[in-house]
Amino acid sequence: MKFRAHVLVSLKEGVLDTQGKAVRVSLKNMGYGSVEEVRIGKSIMISLEATSRPKAEKQVEAMCDDLLVNPLIETRSVTLEAI
Amino acid sequence: MKFRAHVLVSLKEGVLDTQGKAVRVSLKNMGYGSVEEVRIGKSIMISLEATSRPKAEKQVEAMCDDLLVNPLIETRSVTLEAI
Amino acid sequence: MDHRKAGLLDSEYEIICRELGREPNEAELRIFGVMWSEHCSYKSSKPLLGLFPKEGPAVLKGVGENAGVVDAGDGWGLAFKVESHNHPSAVEPYQGAATGVGGIIRDILAMGARPMASLDGLFFGNPDSRKTIFLSNGIVKGVGGYGNCVGVPTVGGKTFYDARYEDNPLLNAFCMGLVNAESIVSSQTAEPGNLVVLLGSKTGRDGIGGAAFASVELGEDTKASRPQVQIGDPFVEKLLIEACLEALENSLVTSMQDMGAAGITSSASEIAAKSGVGMILDLDKVPLREADMSAWEIALSESQERMLLIVLPEKLELVLSLGEKWDLDCAVIGKTVEGDRFILEKGGSVAVDLPASLIGGGCPEIRWPAITPANLANRQTFELENEILPSDLAESLLKLIGSPSLREKTWITRQYDSMVQVNTIQGPGAPLSLVRIKENGNIAAITMEALPWACQLDPFRGGYETMARSLRPLWVAGARHLGMTNCLNFPSPENPEQFWEFSEAVKGLAECCVDLGCPVVSGNVSLYNESAGLSILPTPLVCSVGLISSGESPLLPGNWKEGDILYLVGMDNAAIPASHFQVTCMGMLKGLPVPPSPEMERDFKERAILTAGKNVADSAIPILGGGLGIALCKEAISSGLGAEIQLGTPTLPAVSLFGEGGARALYAVPSVKAFEFLRIWKGFPVRQVGNVRGESLRLPRSTPLPIETLLKAWRGV
Amino acid sequence: MKAAVVIFPGSNCDRDVIHALEAVSCIPTQAVWHKETSLPQDTGLVVLPGGFSYGDYLRCGAMAARSPIVPAVREHASRGGLVLGICNGFQVLTETGLLPGALLANISLEFICSNCLLKVERTDTPFTSAFKKGQIVQFPIAHHEGLFFLPENELEELEANGQVVFRYASADGSAGQQYSPNGALNGIAGIVNKGGNVLGLMPHPERASERILGSSDGLGIWNSIKEWLEGRSK
């Protein structure tokens, strides 16, 4: 079976989001005064093959732990769909 | 009213995803042979103030056109929630 | 498919049909469309390029290869070339610039050289317009993003602003590499029975038709038809560099070619034609990133970070394992055969069957008519006596040093890694860049120069002065020149007045090269830099390379010592026309730049090199943009010392201070060495213009300018 | 004992460091490909060089930190062997957990290449014994992600342990956050592990090891290491 996982990686609360801040300032300068906060994260789409949904889930969680996410500064949320 | 927009920016179909490629190779080398493709994009969370949902939507779309998305190489999908 | 849609003239199409004895099929037509475009065929400029002197004692490999190579001593060669990536950078500044840098690096690699230094030439419109800010930020980030990652230091460059670049910014990328003279790779060494190997990234639909795109003006309709943006992957480029150099070190390749414009088609047909062999390629063997690509799409794709290797069958195994080691795609896509046929197969049948020599060499030259511009006389009218010159020298100087093209460029250069490879002796911000060659202890000296304003007023004089000005900093530092490369950036040649300017500028460059014995070893032409009636200024850009022998130390600027005597060497006939002063402080561009003087240049050269070698000066700076005034400013700022200036000439002070052109330099000489210095310069105009003293620059009859004030104006704060 | 310089795909200061070690400082040096799983015999120092391993994609140093050679480096460090990570190598060290913290994008969001002044905070490490305590040295930086970050309580602990070895400084000797060219917390440019045998720093000593390049202050690092290696060889 084929799955597509979507890993949303965002900076932890308390970690300075320099890029988000810069984008907010830019937007303000461009006249978007209504913007209150901007946070920028990564979106990682993974297509993979697995024999079952739980197996796919387990694999994606393992990849997050092993490489995709740095727990000191980042948090993640994973969604998975069969394709 | 306050809204939170989530803009998912990904590379257009056919545009080389240099990051995704490198991450896929790494995952393979780490033993995740089941991974077929990795695509990496940006996720932008924007909190903003607007008088109505349509107005908020319109603003976010305008920000995408003006700054957040490079239409030559990127596509976007926007979701919006009232908070 | 209509041949005109493919970009071919009726007359060109007739030649194709005649030579083939049949009509080309669609894939073949598209190949001709791209390969016979201006960008690939040089059909408009070839006759002019013939004027360049190409031979010289230092030339190891000249025009005709991917880059020229000059002798760097002790069996080492320096391969170098400059190339434009103007159109792509105008459309997508970051990626356009990045892939420009990547492309020139592969040209150097294709010679078998390890890329060791880059320079970038940037030409932008109105510095305050939103468009320029967007383009310049993107282009600078692209140059840095690619160069930094790939590990080639960006050691210098040129940034120039004029409203005429508003819609057509220019990005010219120069790269130089070091190669063992015995293992220079040539595209002429393939033999029948060799294998054709593709190494690097997979092939996608990137930039298909990019070369043809670069051969037309940017208009609304072309924007719609623009090709898929090419994305640069400097990480893969770095792997490619290491893999190719490792292959060469182990003698695994017979020939090698980078893939630039027109992708597989141009690189493969070029090797075939130059080596005198035929080639049969199976496009099904090309590793693809996207399924369902047609034959012509694969053949013309400009996907980046790919090299074409020609390999003996017995070496294949080792080449494939190199690909594996460096995580690069590596595939045999065909073989070389006897004859001249260039055959592309797909799905078991022949998709393209053309004579290799016709693809690259068959395009007829076009001799566009040239007409002296109607407004030339008007452009050149300027009588100093009739003009009221700004009289406050200090004020003019501050205005000049804060002008967009002369002010500090740290915002750009600090985004570039200028030090990786630990060879950079003089990085960005000086009149020349210096990189040491660890392998033999010599020092390579590089300049980049362009004078669009002078070329606008008198393209011949402008071209000549551009060339001479690219050499003078080498001599002042103590280097002897070895050769030059150039990028000819012009608008459409189809406009006779513009073609006249193009021709005259090339003649000027060429004449100077002949006069001063500087061979042209490589180069590039970029035409059609115009849109909606706005043409760029004539912008021939020159990069010259010279050498300082091991054991000798370069004479650099920025080293004034308290009490030094300041000498100005050179004539007093510098011109206000085309100077930064005229444009910035007088708000006009009119008149005639200084005429060439080959004798003066040669006399200057010998004395300058001797001065550096004899160690008689503390500091030296050639007089370039902004004239003596700016030279004084820069020396004062970087030395942290002031000076008292007496101009003491019959000429107007503004002319002495701000005029430009001709062989001139400013030396700071310790008084004990003044005698020796003057002996060297005997027979050449030289005069004392002041002394290094205190912490302010004091111009005659002007308010003193503290270093702090100069610095602020320079930094624009 | 000799030095081993690990080459990751995308490393681009590997040859520079080898030049500084071997040609300039006469320390026997060997290059080690990241796909190896063991270090050469007699390795006293492992260097993780600067550059853009894996293109700096995903997170700087993240993919290199999962290379086959890394377990051997970890093992070497645990036995007290020296490990030096420069720039991208420092990022790799934090990603492996051999050093605490993370390196975030520069506060300007721009790549910065420039000379920097650093204050040497400790001279009792094998990497800094040839310096004087408080000495101000000049090394260049060249990075896009050099903002050293640690959550507040861990940062306090790091400081309390005296693990900060180099801090961005001014010519008069003051050092700290306001001198960070990249926004690094507390002006941190380089740190060691608790054992003092693993050093990571953002500035490039190998670019400051010859007069002709503008500074030879980097020799302090190589000389310290050389002394340590020679001491171990006896």
Ligand SMILES: Nc1ncnc2c1ncn2[C@@H]1O[C@H](COP(=O)(O)OP(=O)(O)O)[C@@H](O)[C@H]1O
């Ligand atoms: N302005 C020029 N001056 C001298 N040589 C040039 C010039 N323009 C192009 N050439 C030479 O013509 C050949 C083809 O150039 P080009 O098409 O730019 O090479 P490539 O195919 O490597 O991109 C090269 O040898 C190049 O050096």
Ligand SMILES: [Mg+2]
């Ligand atoms: Mg080429």
